[in-house]
Amino acid sequence: MELREITGENYQQVLDLSTGAEQEKFVTANLYSLAHAWVFQKTARPYALYEGEEPVGFIMFDWRPEKKWVEIWRFMIDHRFQGKGYGRRAMELALEKIRRAGVFDRVQLYYVPGNEKARALYRNLGFGETGNTLDGEIQMELILE
Ligand SMILES: CC(C)(COP(=O)(O)OP(=O)(O)OC[C@H]1O[C@@H](n2cnc3c(N)ncnc32)[C@H](O)[C@@H]1OP(=O)(O)O)[C@@H](O)C(=O)NCCC(=O)NCCS
Numbered sequence: 697m698e699l700r701e702i703t704g705e706n707y708q709q710v711l712d713l714s715t716g717a718e719q720e721k722f723v724t725a726n727l728y729s730l731a732h733a734w735v736f737q738k739t740a741r742p743y744a745l746y747e748g749e750e751p752v753g754f755i756m757f758d759w760r761p762e763k764k765w766v767e768i769w770r771f772m773i774d775h776r777f778q779g780k781g782y783g784r785r786a787m788e789l790a791l792e793k794i795r796r797a798g799v800f801d802r803v804q805l806y807y808v809p810g811n812e813k814a815r816a817l818y819r820n821l822g823f824g825e826t827g828n829t830l831d832g833e834i835q836m837e838l839i840l841e
Pocket residue numbers: 715719722723771772773774777778779780781782783784785806807808811812813814816817820821
């Protein structure tokens with residue numbers, strides 16, 4: 697598994713990834729996320745997730761070193777590749793990248809209530825609920841040592 701920059705060569709592969717209809721409520725479609733990445737280009741850091749040469753998912757950070765936090769703004773594994781450990785591996789790599797940057801105190805993210813799979817994944821990696829919500833979504837946070 698690796699995080700790759702999104703370029704003119706691979707962006708269509710990212711747009712072709714989808715969570716499937718029943719999970720649409722859990723994450724914004726990649727088409728919108730790439731539009732957001734352009735509009736919020738000062739802080740957005742989007743990456744394609746590859747397993748070998750196979751594009752399997754997408755992750756985007758809201759990268760805020762001046763505030764010492766980074767948000768996992770978007771994260772998805774295509775429905776065809778879910779349940780194989782790729783989500784877990786991708787988050788581990790994302791956290792490694794964040795730690796390596798050496799400028800962050802904490803990692804935060806939001807999940808939609810009912811998204812138990814995402815919640816379980818984040819809890820297993822050490823995230824905990826902060827008690828805050830935003831637009832009905834529940835905030836989790838990982839404090840970096
Ligand atoms: C959430 C998501 C990224 C997980 O990716 P994945 O590749 O399917 O996950 P993995 O196979 O690595 O499994 C990760 C964890 O999910 C949990 N899990 C897997 N299948 C599950 C299921 N059917 N029910 C509950 N939990 C489940 C396991 O606890 C596993 O954790 P562990 O490895 O620490 O034991 C993926 O399902 C997805 O893209 N969902 C739709 C979009 C979304 O919800 N994004 C997150 C927005 S906050």
